[in-house]
Amino acid sequence: GQNIDQPTEMTATEGAIVQINCTYQTSGFNGLFWYQQHAGEAPTFLSYNVLDGLEEKGRFSSFLSRSKGYSYLLLKELQMKDSASYLCALDNYGQNFVFGPGTRLSVLP
């Protein structure tokens, strides 16, 4: 099976940088995805990693270390609209996605 863990809640200040961690135990996977979800809405794609290392995409970057079973999402220049839940998900060899519990981020002025 697969087990994914994320911090439940985080708080940060507008304009700051925040790192949201995701740790996992799994026998294998294709890639690790990060999604943003605002309350009452469907998730939207942010970033994904197949290989180890950092993937940068504007204000959002994601990092993966397969040997450490660890990923993080880095959000820079935080804006109020970034207040949302952030979900990491493992791509189970194209069969399905397994989602982590999600991290609720609150951005304060």
Next chain:
Amino acid sequence: GAVVSQHPSRVICKSGTSVKIECRSLDFQATTMFWYRQFPKQSLMLMATSNEGSKATYEQGVEKDKFLINHASLTLSTLTVTSAHPEDSSFYICSARDGTSGPINTGELFFGEGSRLTVL
């Protein structure tokens, strides 16, 4: 990018009735669609994998006779909640991946808008 449309976005029904939720891939063909359920402040839990032209694959603990899934075409999957009860009230989200958007098996997962079901 690929678009997945889900309907209805909100539905309120009486206990004991059945509710059908549709999920369509608008600009790509999806041989496989996924149905998730999400309770407040919780993550997405996979209910079942819908396979075009064959039976759905249900996750452990999900009643296949209660949550009927039909994937009649390459662009449409439906989820029917039969004899709904208040505990079935939840946010139901469908998703599909567009295998043509990137290398095989690394296509991102596209989500429908979600359907909020309230059973009175």
